[in-house]
Amino acid sequence: MNHKGKKIIDVAGFYLVSALMTIIVLIPFFWMLSTSLKSKGALMALPIQWIPEEPGLKAYQQVFERFPFVRAMFNSVGISVFYTAITILSASMAAFAFAKLAVPCKKVLFSLYIATMMIPTQVTLIPLFVIMNRLELVDTYGSVILPAVFRAFAVFLLVQNMKSIPNDFMEAAQMDGAKLGYIYWRIIMPLSTPAIASLSITTFMESWNDYLWPLVMLSDKKKMTLTLALNSLNGQYTTDYNVLMAGSLISMIPIILVYTAASGKMKNGLMAGGIKQ
Amino acid sequence: MKQSKWKSIPFLLPSLLGMVVLSLLPIAIAIVLSFTDWNGLDKLNLTTIRNEFVGFKNYISILGSAEFWQVLGHTVYYIVLYLPLAMLASMGIALLLNKGRKGTAFFRVIYYIPVLTSWVAASLIWKWVLSSKYGIINNLLALVGITGPAWLSSPVWAMPGIVLASVWKDMGFYGLFLLSGLTAINTTYYEAAKVDGAGKLTMFFKITLPLVTPTLFFCLIMSLINAFQLFPQVQIMTEGGPNGATRVVVERIYTYGFSYFKMGFASAYSWLLFLIIFILTLVQFKLQNGWVHYES
Structure with missing residues (x-):
């Protein structure tokens, strides 16, 4: 593989791993935010609502x-x-x-x-x-x-x-x-x-x-x-x-x-x- | 600087007074209390101490109880899972940030948010994230066809759940710490290695890893001490349950002292905690010659 190709893989790898790490860090916060916008009834809805269907600030x-x-x-x-x-x-x-x-x-x-x-x-x-x-x-x-x-x-x-x-x-x-x-x-x-x-x-x-x-x-x-x-x-x-x-x-x-x-x-x-x- | 010895006293006074009242006196009281069965309610004076003196009874009954060894076992279980995961994750973060690519400042802030979050908030978040039916983790696992465990309500999986939350919360802290170790490495080593035709992996294992060991050593000492003082996450996520599976030393000290008011017993517990931490730290310092490299 030539030098340029190696560099591209290197850069792509960096952003891929960084993005993955960012997702791991942010998932719990995403869940916190999503949940905080739900009504009490929507908490226990199955299948779960990843994004609240009727978001509100009641909580x-x-x-x-x-x-x-x-x-x-x-x-x-x-x-x-x-x-x-x-x-x-x-x-x-x-x-x-x-x-x-x-x-x-x-x-x-x-x-x-x-x-x-x-x-x-x-x-x-x-x-x-x-x-x-x-x-x-x-x-x-x-x-x-x-x-x-x-x-x-x-x-x-x-x-x-x-x-x-x-x-x-x-x-x-x-x-x-x-x-x-x-x-x-x-x-x-x-x-x-x-x-x-x-x-x-x-x-x-x-x-x-x-x-x-x-x-x-x-x-x-x-x-x-x-x-x-x-x-x-x-x-x-x-x-x-x-x-x-x-x-x-x-x-x-x-x-x-x-x-x-x-x-x-x-x-x-x-x-x-x-x-x- | 030339000056009379006594002129420094006004500067030291607040701190010295603080040391006597807030540290030395409490330490002395803690020693005395650990030899009594004081209940926290009787007025604490010499007569009370004389009447409630029990000698080494507290220590003997703690060391002789199955509970103490179980509690230690839980802590060891926590450490065995936590240390490798936390060190790998924070080393990963440090290596990523050390590349200095565009966006580093952004990622640095992101990785630090869990560190800024209080343990109470983090524990509440993770309690909900790990909910077996409604939590996001098990639902994500279900997407790829895995049935997630019951996490905090299962005696086997509760501690791994707490470990996950702890690694998530701490990796940014140790990551930035290791980063400071990485940036201190002299770049001429890498340049010399490159000239000699060394590959990336070789450079990592022969240069980066050995030279970052002093920082790594410090992280290990800190994380081990913290591991033995594990408390808020346990208290909020499981309260020591289910069925006592996540009871740990500080949780026991708090429960005996402030729920059962067995203050003497709790004090003895806390001194045993001190002894364990002290011995472990000493052992680590002795062992460091084997693997920590200091640049001369």
């Missing part, structure tokens, strides 16, 4: 009637925003100290951080519940947000990143009499933008999609996050798949929007953070 209406879904959406947004902001603030301050400052017993402290990363969250689940109970935080937004103060992984990630920032900038600023707070906020933070941007996205996603911890903490319908709202819909209307699929679809939209917006920003951040050495 979407029911999602909002049966559960304070708008409220849940605001709860999720609020909790995730605060959770992310607190994670970034607390972790970046600690990382600044570990990466750039003299700290008493630095080695011991930092090893302690690494060690806590090995304990699975399930181990601390029950004691944390007890502590939240003592602090009278059970069933409050605070209980879901507070764990953001200590995220060993976030600290570890930012330390690795900040270590690569040359000390020259800081030393120059210090000679000019800049305070540590200024150095942290005006020099180190801007230079860590790419790492902070990607950490923000993953933290936001984690908080948005978290299930076990809010499940344990929140029982008031008005305070529930979107994942809990879906879970609760599932508990009450197990067989109304049109409503469950409509709810699932609604819950996916915000995070996809945030991700696409943020990943665009991240590319810019990568450029802005590029430093000459």
